[in-house]
Amino acid sequence: MSRADEILEPMWRTIDSIVDEEALRRRLDAGERLRIKYGVDLTAPDLHLGHAVNLWLMRHLQDQGHTVVFLLGDLTTQVGDPTGKNETRPVLSPDAIEANAQAFLDQVSIVLDTDPAVFEVRRNSEWFGRMPISELLGLFSMTTHAQLMARDMFRERIAAGREIALHELAYPVLQGYDSFAMRSDVTIVGSDQLFNEMMGRQYQQRLGMRPQSIITTVITPGLDGGPKQSMSLGNYVALTDTPADKFGKIMSLSDDLAGVWASAYTSLDDRELARIREDVKAGGEVARDAKLTIAGAVVERYHGTAAAAREREAFLNVFSGRADPKDIRDVTISDRALTALDLLEAVRPDLSRSARRRLLAQNAVRVDGRLLGDPNEQVTVTDGSIIRSGRRAWARVTVRAGR
Amino acid sequence: MSRADEILEPMWRTIDSIVDEEALRRRLDAGERLRIKYGVDLTAPDLHLGHAVNLWLMRHLQDQGHTVVFLLGDLTTQVGDPTGKNETRPVLSPDAIEANAQAFLDQVSIVLDTDPAVFEVRRNSEWFGRMPISELLGLFSMTTHAQLMARDMFRERIAAGREIALHELAYPVLQGYDSFAMRSDVTIVGSDQLFNEMMGRQYQQRLGMRPQSIITTVITPGLDGGPKQSMSLGNYVALTDTPADKFGKIMSLSDDLAGVWASAYTSLDDRELARIREDVKAGGEVARDAKLTIAGAVVERYHGTAAAAREREAFLNVFSGRADPKDIRDVTISDRALTALDLLEAVRPDLSRSARRRLLAQNAVRVDGRLLGDPNEQVTVTDGSIIRSGRRAWARVTVRAGR
Numbered sequence: 001m002s003r004a005d006e007i008l009e010p011m012w013r014t015i016d017s018i019v020d021e022e023a024l025r026r027r028l029d030a031g032e033r034l035r036i037k038y039g040v041d042l043t044a045p046d047l048h049l050g051h052a053v054n055l056w057l058m059r060h061l062q063d064q065g066h067t068v069v070f071l072l073g074d075l076t077t078q079v080g081d082p083t084g085k086n087e088t089r090p091v092l093s094p095d096a097i098e099a100n101a102q103a104f105l106d107q108v109s110i111v112l113d114t115d116p117a118v119f120e121v122r123r124n125s126e127w128f129g130r131m132p133i134s135e136l137l138g139l140f141s142m143t144t145h146a147q148l149m150a151r152d153m154f155r156e157r158i159a160a161g162r163e164i165a166l167h168e169l170a171y172p173v174l175q176g177y178d179s180f181a182m183r184s185d186v187t188i189v190g191s192d193q194l195f196n197e198m199m200g201r202q203y204q205q206r207l208g209m210r211p212q213s214i215i216t217t218v219i220t221p222g223l224d225g226g227p228k229q230s231m232s233l234g235n236y237v238a239l240t241d242t243p244a245d246k247f248g249k250i251m252s253l254s255d256d257l258a259g260v261w262a263s264a265y266t267s268l269d270d271r272e273l274a275r276i277r278e279d280v281k282a283g284g285e286v287a288r289d290a291k292l293t294i295a296g297a298v299v300e301r302y303h304g305t306a307a308a309a310r311e312r313e314a315f316l317n318v319f320s321g322r323a324d325p326k327d328i329r330d331v332t333i334s335d336r337a338l339t340a341l342d343l344l345e346a347v348r349p350d351l352s353r354s355a356r357r358r359l360l361a362q363n364a365v366r367v368d369g370r371l372l373g374d375p376n377e378q379v380t381v382t383d384g385s386i387i388r389s390g391r392r393a394w395a396r397v398t399v400r401a402g403r
Numbered sequence: 404m405s406r407a408d409e410i411l412e413p414m415w416r417t418i419d420s421i422v423d424e425e426a427l428r429r430r431l432d433a434g435e436r437l438r439i440k441y442g443v444d445l446t447a448p449d450l451h452l453g454h455a456v457n458l459w460l461m462r463h464l465q466d467q468g469h470t471v472v473f474l475l476g477d478l479t480t481q482v483g484d485p486t487g488k489n490e491t492r493p494v495l496s497p498d499a500i501e502a503n504a505q506a507f508l509d510q511v512s513i514v515l516d517t518d519p520a521v522f523e524v525r526r527n528s529e530w531f532g533r534m535p536i537s538e539l540l541g542l543f544s545m546t547t548h549a550q551l552m553a554r555d556m557f558r559e560r561i562a563a564g565r566e567i568a569l570h571e572l573a574y575p576v577l578q579g580y581d582s583f584a585m586r587s588d589v590t591i592v593g594s595d596q597l598f599n600e601m602m603g604r605q606y607q608q609r610l611g612m613r614p615q616s617i618i619t620t621v622i623t624p625g626l627d628g629g630p631k632q633s634m635s636l637g638n639y640v641a642l643t644d645t646p647a648d649k650f651g652k653i654m655s656l657s658d659d660l661a662g663v664w665a666s667a668y669t670s671l672d673d674r675e676l677a678r679i680r681e682d683v684k685a686g687g688e689v690a691r692d693a694k695l696t697i698a699g700a701v702v703e704r705y706h707g708t709a710a711a712a713r714e715r716e717a718f719l720n721v722f723s724g725r726a727d728p729k730d731i732r733d734v735t736i737s738d739r740a741l742t743a744l745d746l747l748e749a750v751r752p753d754l755s756r757s758a759r760r761r762l763l764a765q766n767a768v769r770v771d772g773r774l775l776g777d778p779n780e781q782v783t784v785t786d787g788s789i790i791r792s793g794r795r796a797w798a799r800v801t802v803r804a805g806r
Contacts, residue, residue: 128536133531134478134531134532137570137573140572141568141569142568143568143569144567145557145567145569145571145572146561158549163548163549164548165543165544165547166547166551166572166573167543170540170569173569
């Protein structure tokens with residue numbers, strides 16, 4: 001197994017295709033430290049599991065010593081990559097752009113390693129901000145109208161009689177030039193970005209640079225079976241969703257998508273994936289349990305084992321009819337560590353002290369599924385902890401930062 | 404007759420249409436001093452009678468106190484207005500651009516009044532040179548792909564399967580913005596520029612300025628009957644052609660174009676024009692004489708009455724068979740003013756001094772058709788003067804600047 005084989009092996013699961021795989025393999029085999037282009041437009045971010053597929057691939061390469069160059073498209077944001085759905089994008093103020101940049105950094109750091117040794121942040125205003133118009137026109141001269149019209153999205157817009165503004169035609173050129181300016185070796189994108197990144201290869205070659213390889217990734221259907229997860233369709237699981245929301249959304253997934261989601265969004269191994277595919281076919285409780293496994297694996301990936309166990313417990317209680325979602329009250333406490341009796345007082349102010357002691361004695365109180373018996377036991381809760389106190393009494397804890 | 408009527412009256416002869424004539428009339432009636440946009444790309448200029456149609460209209464407006472803003476497209480030259488014939492334009496060096504700018508100024512000053520009170524020279528690098536790319540993209544956003552595709556030339560190129568580079572699509576935007584940046588009130592162009600100048604109106608309006616009126620002028624067929632005079636087709640009369648070349652080229656014009664040329668390129672009055680149209684129908688010597696009138700009127704317009712008379716004489720001699728064009732030798736002399744005998748010595752070194760005196764005595768010597776008799780007569784010649792010295796001996800003089 002070559003070095004490239006070893007690095008790529010765990011990636012194939014979510015890779016759709018690689019443009020110039022030959023060059024990528026050669027460079028990985030040679031032990032080159034690659035620069036990975038990760039470009040975003042600075043609209044308000046709400047990264048979802050679909051975006052995270054690419055981020056996890058980048059993270060894998062970071063773990064091998066390669067550098068993610070996180071390119072904040074502060075200039076291109078003013079243009080907006082044209083899409084099929086919106087003809088124009090609202091103009092963002094510099095303040096809004098800065099706020100979005102910070103929010104992006106917060107969200108990508110959920111997955112990426114932000115150690116400066118393997119993470120670099122750039123802005124495309126660095127080069128476009130000082131580029132004379134004559135130079136931009138020179139870049140334009142390297143691209144033809146026919147070439148741009150080959151982009152599906154443009155063709156579809158025209159066929160539908162919808163307008164394309166001239167600045168939208170310029171977008172692929174700008175995104176392409178970014179690859180040159182930031183010296184991209186490889187980029188990992190959804191297939192909808194393949195056209196623009198091929199422009200990147202073209203500009204790198206025309207300007208005398210080795211062209212980047214392009215890894216495109218699988219696009220996973222939305223929760224509703226729509227073609228993909230999309231912010232505007234609301235059929236997605238956001239990286240910033242609470243563990244409870246992540247768990248619940250995945251449990252709402254239709255059975256026929258379970259296999260695809262498990263493969264794309266978890267690191268469950270092949271044997272486990274095969275079993276999930278079998279189980280969802282069986283339907284009923286077996287299929288439900290398969291989705292519990294997926295939901296648990298996703299929550300575990302982002303929030304750890306304890307959170308996964310907790311959400312599983314909470315879901316099962318709701319699902320089994322022992323608790324109705326509306327019965328789960330939200331309770332705010334100010335201490336993370338307190339005695340079982342004090343916790344119960346916060347959760348059940350409706351009961352007398354003796355009634356609370358009785359509940360504990362009756363083994364009717366659980367925190368994240370763990371039984372509490374001793375009233376003086378020290379209990380640690382975290383945001384989202386689920387506390388059961390009796391047959392149909394459930395509470396979810398929010399910890400308010402103390403003094 | 405309103406003020407506008409008076410100003411426009413002599414212009415109609417070469418005006419094809421006026422966009423927003425209403426506004427133009429209102430402003431002329433109000434006595435506004437208008438700014439007339441005259442934009443050129445700085446390729447090597449070779450202005451011909453077709454260009455001069457527009458220049459004479461501008462000159463007429465200058466004579467009324469309006470200002471021609473001569474816009475040197477030093478930035479847009481780097482792009483090139485896309486044409487049907489060339490897909491790309493060679494990139495010009497800054498030196499070449501400067502040389503062309505000077506040549507342009509030299510040629511337009513043949514017709515235009517370059518008094519700073521009515522003549523201003525600008526360069527579009529003044530605004531595009533310091534415009535940030537983000538602002539250019541903002542201008543792009545005001546124009547749609549469909550709008551640009553409405554331009555005949557683009558449609559024809561696509562229909563013919565020929566490429567359009569993206570920078571060519573940007574050209575109409577740049578030319579349009581020029582109208583805003585230079586505060587154009589009116590522009591006088593060939594109808595092939597109407598699309599781009601309509602973009603000018605659009606940008607002026609979008610950016611809060613009164614839109615310019617656009618005067619388009621008639622396009623006159625080439626000497627060969629081709630659709631227009633064109634540098635690349637070589638079927639044109641250049642402003643810098645010698646009087647002899649201008650005269651000769653116009654005499655080569657086909658009879659059926661004579662009326663059109665007379666109307667567009669001379670200031671012969673309506674009665675004279677009507678007669679020319681009659682005479683060319685008659686054919687033969689009558690038609691030839693009509694063209695002599697046109698050729699004489701054109702040469703007179705650019706070089707004065709004497710030159711016109713001289714070229715007429717020279718042409719008649721050739722035409723009547725008394726001289727063959729190849730019999731007209733070129734002779735260089737270093738003095739403008741000299742005696743008849745000295746001139747004859749310069750022209751006929753093949754003859755003895757007594758033979759030259761004999762020619763003068765025989766009334767066989769003419770300068771530009773004027774008879775010379777006295778050997779000591781002071782004669783003034785100019786570049787192009789035709790000297791006849793005997794039955795079939797003709798010479799055309801070039802005056803070499805003396806010490």
